[in-house]
Amino acid sequence: DTGVSQDPRHKITKRGQNVTFRCDPISEHNRLYWYRQTLGQGPEFLTYFQNEAQLEKSRLLSDRFSAERPKGSFSTLEIQRTEQGDSAMYLCASSSRTGNDNEQFFGPGTRLTVL
Amino acid sequence: AQKVTQAQTEISVVEKEDVTLDCVYETRDTTYYLFWYKQPPSGELVFLIRRNSFDEQNEISGRYSWNFQKSTSSFNFTITASQVVDSAVYFCALSEAQGYSTLTFGKGTMLLVSP
Numbered sequence: 001d002t003g004v005s006q007d008p009r010h011k012i013t014k015r016g017q018n019v020t021f022r023c024d025p026i027s028e029h030n031r032l033y034w035y036r037q038t039l040g041q042g043p044e045f046l047t048y049f050q051n052e053a054q055l056e057k058s059r060l061l062s063d064r065f066s067a068e069r070p071k072g073s074f075s076t077l078e079i080q081r082t083e084q085g086d087s088a089m090y091l092c093a094s095s096s097r098t099g100n101d102n103e104q105f106f107g108p109g110t111r112l113t114v115l
Numbered sequence: 116a117q118k119v120t121q122a123q124t125e126i127s128v129v130e131k132e133d134v135t136l137d138c139v140y141e142t143r144d145t146t147y148y149l150f151w152y153k154q155p156p157s158g159e160l161v162f163l164i165r166r167n168s169f170d171e172q173n174e175i176s177g178r179y180s181w182n183f184q185k186s187t188s189s190f191n192f193t194i195t196a197s198q199v200v201d202s203a204v205y206f207c208a209l210s211e212a213q214g215y216s217t218l219t220f221g222k223g224t225m226l227l228v229s230p
Contacts, residue, residue: 031215031216033217033218035218040222040223041222041223042119042206042208042220042221042222042223043160043206043218043220044220045217045218045219048215048217050215055215056215056217089158091160093160095216103162103165104162104216104218105162106152106159106160106161106162107159108157108158108159109158109159111158
C-alpha cells in the first residue's frame, strides 16, 4: 500500500493528557498538510510542511499543538494538555510539487476522543 | 479570504434518480483550483476532480459531471442514475494556485441513496 498512512486510527484520552499522532506520506511527496475535522464540518487546515520546513500554521493551531517533520519524511502532531474541544478527526495529506501540484492525497485520519 | 458554501446539508434520493450537489465559492484570487472530494462512512477523503479557474469546460466522468460557472462562482456536481454506493458526504474545496495550496473546504453535503 503506497498511500498516506496514519497511526493510530483511534485514540481515546483523558482531559489533560498529551497525545501524539503520526503521518507517513506517500514516499515521493515533499508537501505534507494536517487538517482537523469536527463532526458535521469540513476539514480545516492546521499546518503545512515543505520537506522538513513548517511554512504555514493556522490560527487554529494553539500553543498546545506542535507538529514536526524531521528529515522531511513522516510527520508527528502533538497535542499537549488535551481539552474536550480537541475531540475531532485529524487528517494528514501529502502532495508532490512536481506532479499535479494541488492534488492532495489524504490518509484515513486519526479520530481523537477526549473524555 | 476564501470561502466555500455548500447550502445543502443533506439530500435523500431513491436509487437511479439524478442528483445535483451545489457549491458556491468566494475568493479574491484570479487563479485558483476547485475540487470535489467524497468521504464515505469509512472516513477517508477520496479525490474526485480538480478544476483550474481558467478552464470553464464542463467535465463528465462516467455517471459524474461537473458544471463550473465562473460568472456565478459555482462549481456544481451531478450524479446521474445514483446508486446506493454513492451514499457519502461530498465536499467542495478551493485552493489558491500559488503558494502553499492549502484547501478551504465547505461543510459538506450528505447524500443518502436508498434502494
